[in-house]
Amino acid sequence: MQLTLTSTHLTIDLDWQERLWACHIGSAIQVPLEQIIAVSCDRPDTSWREIRxxxxxxxxxxxxxxxxxxRGREFWYATPPWQILNLRLRDHYYKGIYLALADNQSWCDRLQPQA
Incomplete structure (x- = not known):
């Protein structure tokens, strides 16, 4: 998975294997930065009341x-060691995006919404 940050968007490019496991047709997810309302490196609570x-x-x-x-419709791509980048969004197809990244703290710092 490749994350690219521009002045207006975060682009999440998935390789073919990630698309296969996620059953995601497109190769990229575009997130306008103005739609990011919260960023954390905490693993969100999961519940048995989820529909995949x-x-x-x-x-x-x-x-x-x-x-x-x-919480709404969410996109997940997480594998061990479960270091999760947690994005909460507004006015987007997904209400949350959760990605396992080796450098999740770095991305967490870079993506913090500006007040």
Whole structure:
């Protein structure tokens, strides 16, 4: 997965394997920076009240794809060691995007919404 930050957008480019596991047709997810309302490196609470549609889930191995939760529609691509970049969005197709990144703290610092 490749993240690219411009002055107006965050682009998340998925390789073919990530697209396969996430059942995601497009190769990229575009997020306008103005739609990011919160960024953290905390692993969000998950619940048994999630609907995976479509996606892949093997406990302790991978959680990928679109999930419908109490928080809204979310995109996940997470694998161990579960260092999660947690983006909360407004006015976007997804209400949340959760990505496992080795340098998640760096991205967390770079993406903090400006007041």
């Amino acid at each position: 549609a479509p996606g892949t889930f093997f406990p302790g191995v991978i959680k990928a794809g679109t999930y419908y939760t109490e």
